[in-house]
Amino acid sequence: MSNRSQAIADILTRAILDHRLVPGCKLGERELSEVFDVSRIVIRQALIRLADDGLAQIERNRGAFVARPSMQDAMEIYDALTLVEQGVAAQLSDRLGPAGWAELRQHVERQRQAVASGNDALADVLGQEFHTVFVRLSRNKVMQEIHAQLVRRTTLLRSLITADFDYCNLLDDHARVVELLEKGRLKPAMELIDAHHRSVVRGYIMDRQVFPELTPREALEPYLDGKAGEPPKPAPRKKAAENGGARAHTHVHVVK
Amino acid sequence: MSNRSQAIADILTRAILDHRLVPGCKLGERELSEVFDVSRIVIRQALIRLADDGLAQIERNRGAFVARPSMQDAMEIYDALTLVEQGVAAQLSDRLGPAGWAELRQHVERQRQAVASGNDALADVLGQEFHTVFVRLSRNKVMQEIHAQLVRRTTLLRSLITADFDYCNLLDDHARVVELLEKGRLKPAMELIDAHHRSVVRGYIMDRQVFPELTPREALEPYLDGKAGEPPKPAPRKKAAENGGARAHTHVHVVK
DNA sequence: ACCACAGGATTGGATATCAATCAATGACAA
DNA sequence: TTGTCATTGATTGATATCCAATCCTGTGGT
Numbered sequence A, B: 001m002s003n004r005s006q007a008i009a010d011i012l013t014r015a016i017l018d019h020r021l022v023p024g025c026k027l028g029e030r031e032l033s034e035v036f037d038v039s040r041i042v043i044r045q046a047l048i049r050l051a052d053d054g055l056a057q058i059e060r061n062r063g064a065f066v067a068r069p070s071m072q073d074a075m076e077i078y079d080a081l082t083l084v085e086q087g088v089a090a091q092l093s094d095r096l097g098p099a100g101w102a103e104l105r106q107h108v109e110r111q112r113q114a115v116a117s118g119n120d121a122l123a124d125v126l127g128q129e130f131h132t133v134f135v136r137l138s139r140n141k142v143m144q145e146i147h148a149q150l151v152r153r154t155t156l157l158r159s160l161i162t163a164d165f166d167y168c169n170l171l172d173d174h175a176r177v178v179e180l181l182e183k184g185r186l187k188p189a190m191e192l193i194d195a196h197h198r199s200v201v202r203g204y205i206m207d208r209q210v211f212p213e214l215t216p217r218e219a220l221e222p223y224l225d226g227k228a229g230e231p232p233k234p235a236p237r238k239k240a241a242e243n244g245g246a247r248a249h250t251h252v253h254v255v256k
Numbered sequence C: 001a002c003c004a005c006a007g008g009a010t011t012g013g014a015t016a017t018c019a020a021t022c023a024a025t026g027a028c029a030a
Numbered sequence D: 001t002t003g004t005c006a007t008t009g010a011t012t013g014a015t016a017t018c019c020a021a022t023c024c025t026g027t028g029g030t
Helices: A004-017 A029-036 A040-052 A071-095 A098-116 A120-136 A141-157 A173-182 A186-202 A216-223 A239-243 B004-017 B029-036 B040-052 B071-095 B098-116 B120-136 B141-157 B173-182 B186-202 B216-223 B239-243
Strands: A056-059 A063-066 B056-059 B063-066
Touching (some): A004 A216, A029 A040, A040 A056, A040 A063, A071 A141, A071 A186, A071 B071, A098 A173, A141 B071, B004 B141, B040 B063, B071 B120, B071 B173, B071 B186, B098 B120, B098 B173, B173 B186
Antiparallel strands (some): B056 B063
């Protein structure tokens, strides 16, 4: 049993990234302390970590809330993400060894197979994972942490949008980026990364009103239970009910 | 009087960046709580913020210490900083308006005058500030925060090195970067940024042993005093006594 | 010299308590 | 009815005290 507050911060983070805790949701200290069965102080420390990570916002004497980024924030986050991934692409095209390129190709191939076999959920996970693997190959832990934080914030952003556009043409971007980079065609690869993120953020339509649907108590219940809880559940969405359980995610194969 | 723990974290950060609290220095909860006259819990919260920022390291049941980054960390931090500033440079060369270029030129000019008039301390401050101004012109708060965090960590790194090499040829780098960028010569500018940071990190010689010389109580005393304290004092350095009070900093004009 | 054990010191956390501040409620007047 | 103001309740920010777990150290025995 290591740091309680860190563990709780991790659980809250996962709940937010799973869209079980939506932006604007109140994170009351008393309520959370009862849910996790710890004192308020541990909750406060966890909330401080979340706020430092950009996932929560603490207002003095009013409490903590799941962060509600603005459209401006969204664009800045995607700009930063583009900048980071373009930079990593430039580094990789210089320094990546054969094993690294093989890992990238293999990852893309797994994603291709998942899409071909209709396993949209797996394709979704792999699509998210690709960016992380990409940055991991830079062998720079500082860069990895910065990138991971940006990815977390983009995942939070997806709680705020209605993701019902057509992403079919984005599915092959990862493969093409790897292909271009391996051929040494850095500039087109970087432009493709930019276009990739741009087309994502262009599809964003922030609907101001997001309704919780779940109390924090209900939202967090599956993560508790002595950490032997069930696997992370997808977020329940009223509108996207026909989505077959797949999360509303940019990489999911949604045919409008 | 807003958040106590945030205010204390800010003070601790400044003390670390001023090299009054050196890497490895123990940040005991009891001691700090007496120094700041607050409860231990507030100190814990401040230390959590510092740890999240990479400036402190918390070991379970052993306490918090000022972070002691390794040489590997140093290279990764500078790699990340290079990546960020190169990316920002690329963005600015695309989108920066005349007012922005004017601000950059003016800043460089101020630095040039400071160097010319022998005001090494001012030149030092301006040299640090340049990077911040540079990133601020991207008008991306997310990027600014990432960059600021990296800069904090580079400042921490300077506590670990003996900065007695010749940086004369680096003094004009800022001016040349601005000049190249404004002419649209992006690639040379980016290579110059890379070379700038590379030559800095190449001069790093980490001496494992860093002696505190100051207890946290002494180190923090000037920052207290009802926030009306004297201006931030430079760190006392035994060896670099001939340095005329200027901090051991990469941009300082040290003639070997 | 070396190992084991005990004690001290420090952190991690719980609980109870108080002050400060915000928000909702309700009373009252126009 | 509506708008304004005061009271009240709830929540956070912070403190003090206490206890458990763990690490460090120092001592004693072999």
